[in-house]
Amino acid sequence: MQSGLPENMLSLTNVSAVYMGSILALRNVSLSVPRGSMIALLGPNGSGKTTTLKTISNLLSLDRGRVTKGSIVYEGKPIHGASPAQLVQNGIVQVLEGRRCFLGLTVDENLAVAANNTRNTDHRIVSGAEEIYAFFPSLARQRRKKVEMLSGGEQQMVAIGRALLAQPKLLLLDEPSMGLAPKLVSQIFETIRNLNRTLGLTILVAEQNASVALKHSDYGYILNNGSVTGGGEVAELLESEEVKYSYLGQPPDKAQRQGNDLSATNWMT
Amino acid sequence: MFEDFQFFVEVLISGLLTGILYSLVAIGFVLIYKASNVFNFAQGAMVLFAATTLVGISGFGLNIWFSALLTIPVMALLAYLVEILILRRMVNSTPISMFMATIGLSFVLLGLTQLIWGSGVHLLEFGLPSGQFIVGDVFINQFDLSVAAICAILVAGLVIFFQHTKVGLSLRAVAEDHQAAVSVGVSLSKVWVIVWFIAGIVCLVTGMVWGAKLGVQPALNLIALKALPVIVLGGLTSIPGAIVGGLIIGASEKLFEVFLGSAFGGATESWVPYVVAILFLLVKPSGLFGSTQIGRI
C-alpha cells in the first residue's frame, strides 16, 4: 500500500439518488472500497446496483439522475459533481450493464476509442491494445471484425478490454455475467479476479449471480430497494440468511433484520 | 427515338447533379443527428447564415475564396456557442424539446443574418464555369458538374476524417452509443462542438453552391425542406443513404417535371419528392440503408 493515500480508495456515505427529480432509487447508501480489493454489490432486480455504480462514475447525469444527499469520496477527495469524462481521466471507469460495445466498430476500433481518449499518464495499468490481446487471445484473432459478429462472452471481453485501456484505478463492473452461459460466467469472473490480483486493480462489481460473485470477491454488500441491507466478508455472507434470500430474489422482513446485523458500518474502518 | 433517349439522359444527368445538392443538405442533418440525437431544424438557417456571412465578408472587398476561409472560424464559433448555450444545458432533455430548441436557434440565426447583412438577394460569384460541355451527343452543364466535383471532394474529406482519424473514430463511437463512449473517456461536449462545426462547414459549402446557382437570399433557408424527403428515403443515420437518397430525389423530380409535369400543371418539383419518398417507404419501410442489426447474444 502506498503511503499518503487513504486505505479506502472509495467511500460512499449516506448517498441518496433520484431519477428525473423524483424517483428515489438510492436511500442512504454507505459503502467503502478498500484499495486493491474486489468488492461485490449484490441485490435483486431493481435494487439499485446500477444506480450505485452510476452515482460513482456520474454516468447518472446522462440518465436524468442525480445525487440528492450524502458524500462520495475517492482518493481522499469528494467527487460529487465532477463530469463523467473527468472521472474517467481520474481513474474511475465503468463497464456498463449489457456490455454496450460499439457494435458497428471493429474490435481494434473499440479498443482504440478508449486508448485515444485517455490522457492520464501517471497511472497506466496496461501498455496498449497488444496487452489486451494477450489477456484475451480469442479477441486477437478477430481484431478486424465488427464487434456485432462476436459472441456475448467475447463482447464482454471487448467491454472489459476497452475499460482497461481507459487506465482505471477503480473499475466498476455492472453485471458481467448477464446473458452468458454458466461456464463463461465463471471464466469471466476468474479473469476479473485475475486482473484484480495481477494488476492490483481495485474492483467494484455489481452482480445478481451472488454465488459466483462472492466466490471471487473479498467483500460483499447487499442492496435491497435502494438501501444497503447487509455487507461483510464473503465467507460470512455466504452463511447469512440474507444472501440465501437474495438468491431467491425475496427481501422479506427477516432478511432485513439479519442484514442489519451485518450492516456495512460494522466493518467500515 | 434516339434523340429522345439522348434528351432523357441529359435530363437524368442534370437531375442527378441537382440531387447532389440535396445530398449535401441531408448529410448535414445526418451528421448532427448521429452525434447528438438532435433533429436539427436550424439546418437551413445555418446554410443561409454561412452563405450570407461569406457574402458579407467579401463585401469588404476580399477575394471570394479568402472570404470563405474567413467564414470557417465563424462556423466554429457558432458550433461552440450552440454547445455551451443549448446542447450542454439540454443533455437530459427529450428529443422533442431539443427539436424545439433548434427551432429557436433557427429563428435566432435568421434574425441575426437579416440584422447584420440585410435581407436582399446577393450575388455569389466564385468563378465556376457556366458553359455546356459535350460528351458524345449529350450536353452537360459545366456548372452542375463542378458542383458535383466539389461535393465529391467534400464527401471524400468527410469519409477520410471519420474513417481514418482519431477524432473521427471518437465521433463514430458516440454515434454508436454515447453513454458507452463517455464511459471510456470521450468528452461529449468536445464531440458535439466538432460535429456541429463539421456540419457548419457542410452548410457553408452548400450555401456557396446554392448561392452561386440561385443567389444568396432568405429563401435559401427553405432548401432544408428539400432534404426532408431525402432523409425519409435514406434514413436519418446513414451518410450513404443521404447521398443515394439525394440522387434519387434529384433525378426523379427532374424527370417527372420534364416528361410528365405538364399533365399535372407544372411545378411538380415541390411535391414529387415527397411522393417518391412515401412510395419508397411503402416498399421498404426501414429506408434505403435501414439498419438491420445482425447480432448474437
Ligand SMILES: Nc1ncnc2c1ncn2[C@@H]1O[C@H](COP(=O)(O)OP(=O)(O)OP(=O)(O)O)[C@@H](O)[C@H]1O
Ligand atoms: N433511467 C431511469 N429512470 C428512472 N428510473 C430508473 C432509471 N434507471 C433505474 N431506475 C429505477 O431505479 C431503481 C434502481 O434501478 P437499478 O437499475 O439501479 O437496479 P439494478 O439493481 O441495477 O437492477 P438490475 O439487476 O435489473 O440491473 C429501479 O426502481 C428502477 O426502476
Ligand SMILES: [Mg+2]
Ligand atoms: Mg442493473
